[in-house]
Amino acid sequence: MSDQVLLSARGLTKRFGAVTVVDDVTFDVARGEVLGILGPNGAGKTTLFNLISGDHAANGGELSLDGSHLQAEPPFKRCQRGIGRTYQVPQPFGDMTAFENLMVPAMLSAKMKEAEASDYCAGILADCGLLARANTLAGGLTLLDRKRLELARALAGKPKLLLLDEIAGGLTDAEGAELVELIRRLRDRGVTIIWIEHVLHALMAVADRVLVLNFGVKIAEGTPDTVMQDPEVQRVYMGIEA
Template sequence: MTDQAILSAKGLTKRFGALTVVEDVSFDVGRGEVLGILGPNGAGKTTLFNLISGDLAANSGELSLDGSPLRAEPPFKRCKRGIGRTYQVPQPFGAMTAFENLLVPAMMSARMSEAEANDHCAEVLRDCGLLPYANTAAGSLTLLNRKRLELARALAGRPKLLLLDEIAGGLTEAEGAELVGLVRRVRDQGVTIIWIEHVLHALMAVANRVMVLNFGVKIAEGTPDAVMQDAEVQRVYMGIEA
């Protein structure tokens, strides 16, 4: 898979003082693949995303995108290289409308013309169920719609690698099914996805492969069925003793 990997991580380690949050984690993500990341709270999942997006710098290890090292590039440069992400806690531009929030990544990251960005952003809002709120200030949206906006903003930049951080949390069963359909459509358009999620049925419906972290260490990796049958994963993630 390494030759075809869109993202390659080798020996990623992140420490905060004496606390090691991500320890010697290596993995590849194939082009067009959906990699699910599981683990209990505090496992280092979001920290791993922060290393990929450039929000944090690793203490050691290497990251490359399309075979080119990411080095110390800040988040805005990684966005322009095709990395989009959502945050577990939505972070919209509160005083701007939902539509204006999408124009920023469409024009700055994807470098679209204004006319192209207008059409693209309207389509993304429609796909994410937000078109009726296009002219609503993002700060006045409900939490659920801010989570949808978080996904829409990531998609507006036309990423080739999309990092999804627990976007299914707080959704009803029907909304979750709608989200799974949207993620499938994004995948079918050729976007590679890494998805952190606690809503297992949503993740398992889409992921080709799953990686499990515990206290910053990778403890399992493989197909969803194989990983969920792993005794250590069952013990750590589901509290099932052998």
């Protein structure tokens, strides 16, 4: 495998009962790349993330990170190997402060000592626009701040591969532009990103490549321009008939 490849997925398959929701999906993610994932509701995008993070076990296929297999690793091991993710519904520890929420992955996943973790987490809170909320209990944050905290928590584990699941929804244009800038900065620092997003203009502003799923099947993969001009993508995702 090329040294350029960070994550490799081969024939990934997930079934729920008789329904195949991720169907023989193969793709690579290069180091330092932002790969966008598009597809209609129910296409299998979040399930694909669950297979990568280990929240769900695959029924078939192979996954490797940095050239070594992931399938047998439980989710916490995958975090320690450098996979961080956000969830569509933010899942903070509600009775801990925003800062404490970050200290957990910084110390447990990224294995930082307390003093280093503390500095690192303060930097992330600043990057994510949450420094003023550092001592607020996560359960008392607004929805927008909970979404920011979800991203900050994923970053606190120092991921080399960051999985972002629809983090731009509900943001104002200015907040969306800030988010795109933050994602660019993360990529410039060497974080590889896979981003599921329905807010197309945000995704297209930063994605190097895009992969499109429909009914669990990969129907297109390529540069944003190429993919958006693909007649099948236009039909499936945008309802445009040729």
